[in-house]
Amino acid sequence: MNSKEALVRKDLQYVWHPCSQMKDYEELAPIVIDHAKGVNLYDMDGKRYLDVVSSWWCNLLGHCNPYISDAIKKQLDKLEHVIFANFSHEGAILLCERLMKHLPKGLVKFNFSDNGSASIECALKMSFQYQYQTGHPEKKHFMTLSDGYHGETVGALSVGGLDLYAEIYKPMLMDVFHVEAPDCYRCPYGECRETCRATCFEKAEKAFALHAKETCAFICEPLLQGSAGMRIYPPIYLQKLRDACDRYGVLLIADEIATGFGRTGKFFACEHADIAPDIMCLSKGLTGGYMPMSLTITTQKVYDAFYADYSEGKAFMHSHTYSGNPLGCAAAHAVLDILENEPVFDNAAKNAIYLHKHLVEALGGHKNVGEIRHIGLINAIELVADPKTKTPFESKNRTGYQIYKKALAKGLLLRPLGDVLYFNPPLIISPAEIDEAIALCKEAILEILGE
Numbered sequence: 001m002n003s004k005e006a007l008v009r010k011d012l013q014y015v016w017h018p019c020s021q022m023k024d025y026e027e028l029a030p031i032v033i034d035h036a037k038g039v040n041l042y043d044m045d046g047k048r049y050l051d052v053v054s055s056w057w058c059n060l061l062g063h064c065n066p067y068i069s070d071a072i073k074k075q076l077d078k079l080e081h082v083i084f085a086n087f088s089h090e091g092a093i094l095l096c097e098r099l100m101k102h103l104p105k106g107l108v109k110f111n112f113s114d115n116g117s118a119s120i121e122c123a124l125k126m127s128f129q130y131q132y133q134t135g136h137p138e139k140k141h142f143m144t145l146s147d148g149y150h151g152e153t154v155g156a157l158s159v160g161g162l163d164l165y166a167e168i169y170k171p172m173l174m175d176v177f178h179v180e181a182p183d184c185y186r187c188p189y190g191e192c193r194e195t196c197r198a199t200c201f202e203k204a205e206k207a208f209a210l211h212a213k214e215t216c217a218f219i220c221e222p223l224l225q226g227s228a229g230m231r232i233y234p235p236i237y238l239q240k241l242r243d244a245c246d247r248y249g250v251l252l253i254a255d256e257i258a259t260g261f262g263r264t265g266k267f268f269a270c271e272h273a274d275i276a277p278d279i280m281c282l283s284k285g286l287t288g289g290y291m292p293m294s295l296t297i298t299t300q301k302v303y304d305a306f307y308a309d310y311s312e313g314k315a316f317m318h319s320h321t322y323s324g325n326p327l328g329c330a331a332a333h334a335v336l337d338i339l340e341n342e343p344v345f346d347n348a349a350k351n352a353i354y355l356h357k358h359l360v361e362a363l364g365g366h367k368n369v370g371e372i373r374h375i376g377l378i379n380a381i382e383l384v385a386d387p388k389t390k391t392p393f394e395s396k397n398r399t400g401y402q403i404y405k406k407a408l409a410k411g412l413l414l415r416p417l418g419d420v421l422y423f424n425p426p427l428i429i430s431p432a433e434i435d436e437a438i439a440l441c442k443e444a445i446l447e448i449l450g451e
C-alpha cells in the first residue's frame with residue numbers, strides 16, 4: 001500500500017481535479033479519503049471531516065449506508081449493464097412507476113442519462129424538437145434566469161448564467177435570453193421575503209413579450225439557485241413563470257438536480273409552488289449519491305410529438321451508453337425504499353428548524369453576516385464587508401476560501417460559493433452533528449474575521 005505522502009505526491013503528478021486552480025493544491029494538498037460513514041469522511045490518518053455539503057450535494061442518506069450498498073451489490077451479481085435501446089430491465093421499468101407517485105402530476109415519460117449535465121442537454125434538445133415538430137420551427141432559443149447553474153457541458157453552460165464558469169467559453173455558447181433573476185437579499189424593489197409578491201417578475205414578463213415567439217423553453221432551478229450562492233426565491237415567482245410559459249407556448253424545464261429528493265423540505269421544490277413543469281431533470285439525490293444517473297422526465301403531450309411512423313423522422317435520436325444503468329436503478333430503488341418506509345423527511349424537517357435556530361444564535365449577530373437564508377436543511381450564510389450596505393468583500397481577499405481552509409483543519413467540510421458559506425448536509429444528519437458543525441463553522445469564521 002502507498003503511504004499518504006506517496007499518494008498525495010502521485011495525485012499532484014497525475015490528477016487534474018474538477019473546478020480547481022491546481023496551483024492552489026501546492027498550498028492545500030488534496031485530502032485523501034480512505035473511508036466514510038454517515039455524515040463523516042475519514043482521511044488516511046483517520047482524521048474525521050463532517051461532510052455538511054453532502055459531497056457536492058449528492059449524498060442524501062449518509063455515506064456507506066448498508067441498505068443502499070447491499071442493493072447495489074445484489075444487482076451487481078445479477079445484471080451490471082445492458083444496452084437500453086430495445087432492451088430493458090425490471091429496475092428501470094419499476095423505478096419510473098415508483099417515481100411517478102412522487103412527481104408533480106403529468107410527468108409520465110422517463111429518459112435516462114448518466115449525469116446532471118447530460119439530463120439538461122437532453123431536456124434542451126427535447127424541447128427544441130418538440131417545438132419544431134408541433135409547427136414552431138421559429139422557437140429555437142432558450143430563456144433562462146441570470147445566475148443560474150445547469151452544469152458544465154456546452155449546452156448546459158449556455159443556459160447557465162454564472163460568468164465564473166461560462167465567461168471564457170462565451171464564443172462557443174448558444175445565444176440565450178437571460179432574465180434578471182430574483183435577488184431577495186438585495187431586492188431592488190425593497191420588498192421583503194415575508195410579503196413578497198414577486199414584482200420583479202415584470203422583468204420576465206418583458207422578456208416573454210419580446211422573445212417568447214422565438215423561445216422553445218424556459219429553464220430554471222426552482223426556488224433555489226444553488227451555485228449562485230444558495231439564492232432562495234419565493235414560490236409565487238415560479239407560479240408566475242408557469243403561467244407565462246402557458247400563455248406564450250413556451251415549455252418550462254425545472255432543473256431539480258440539486259433540489260429534488262427532499263433538499264428543500266418537499267420531495268421536489270416545484271411542490272412549494274404547486275406547479276408541474278413540462279420537463280423535469282433529476283440526478284444527484286436520485287441514487288443517494290451512490291451511482292451516476294439522471295432522468296429527464298416529461299409529459300404525454302411532449303412525448304406524443306415524437307411518436308409517429310419511423311419514416312416521418314420524428315424520433316428522439318438521443319442516447320448515452322450508460323442510459324438506464326441497472327446499478328444506478330438499484331441504488332435509486334434503495335433510496336425510495338428508505339424514503340417511503342422511514343421517517344427521513346419528518347426528522348429532516350425537525351432538524352431543519354433546529355439547524356436554522358442554532359445557526360442564527362451562533363452567527364446571526366456577527367459583524368460580517370449579511371443574511372442567513374434557509375430552505376429545508378439548506379442554510380446559507382452570506383458574508384459581507386458591511387451588512388448595513390450589503391457591500392461584499394473584495395473578491396481578491398478570497399474570504400470564503402480562507403474560512404474553508406480553517407474549517408478543513410478543524411474537521412469540517414464546508415465548501416463555500418464565493419463568500420457564501422452553506423450547510424447542505426445529508427438528510428440524516430443528527431442534532432449532535434449539527435451542533436458540532438455549527439461550533440466548528442463559528443470558530444473558523446471568528447479566526448478569519450474576528451469577533
Ligand SMILES: *Cc1c(COP(=O)(O)O)cnc(C)c1O
Nearest residue numbers: 115116117149150151255257258
Ligand atoms: C449539479 C447540478 C447540475 C449538473 O450536474 P452534473 O452531474 O454535475 O453534471 C445541473 N444543475 C444543477 C441545479 C446542479 O446542482
